[in-house]
Amino acid sequence: MKWNLRLTAANAGIWKASEMQRLLAERGLVISAGKMSNLWSGQPISLKLSDLDVICAVLDCGVADLLKPEPVAIQAVQDDTSGQDKAVGETAGVTPRPRSGRSLPPV
Template identity: 65%
Template sequence: MRWNLRLAAANRGIWKASELQRMLAEHGLKISAGKMSGLWSGEPASIKLDDLNVICAVLGCGVEELLIPEPGKVRRVDDGQDKQVTAAVSGGPPVVPKRKDSRSLPPA
């Protein structure tokens, strides 16, 4: 996902993080200067859904304008798990789990 807060704010004439910070505070969301800097200039590590709701309300936008999907950046980890699930669902032979250290499992 790409975080798009700065562009969404600019499209509404908000050019400074401090201005948006003040507007958010007026709606009950008090954000520290450090957290606001992270939201404004980069990609936040996390954001609460309640905070995201207030940001959308203040900017008059939807989540889809703030969070832009980037499916090309998603990589698939192929560790064989998908094949086991497919076999079990399709009614194929039963899947017997194996330990990664090559030791045998205890008797059933």
């Protein structure tokens, strides 16, 4: 997902992080300067849904305006063409270690 706060704020006529911070505080969401900087110019690692609700209310937008999906390239799974089924957790090319130094089980 891509965080799109600056563009959404610009569309609402808000050009500075300090102005956005003031508007959020008026709605009861007090944000530190460091967190505001991260929200404004970065990609937040986490965000409370209640905070997201206040941001949407201030900007008069929806969540879809703030979060834009970015398709991620997913690697195709290699298909085993040998025709043999493998057990769960079994990997190809694994050989057992020799049991040197161990005794045999009792008879």
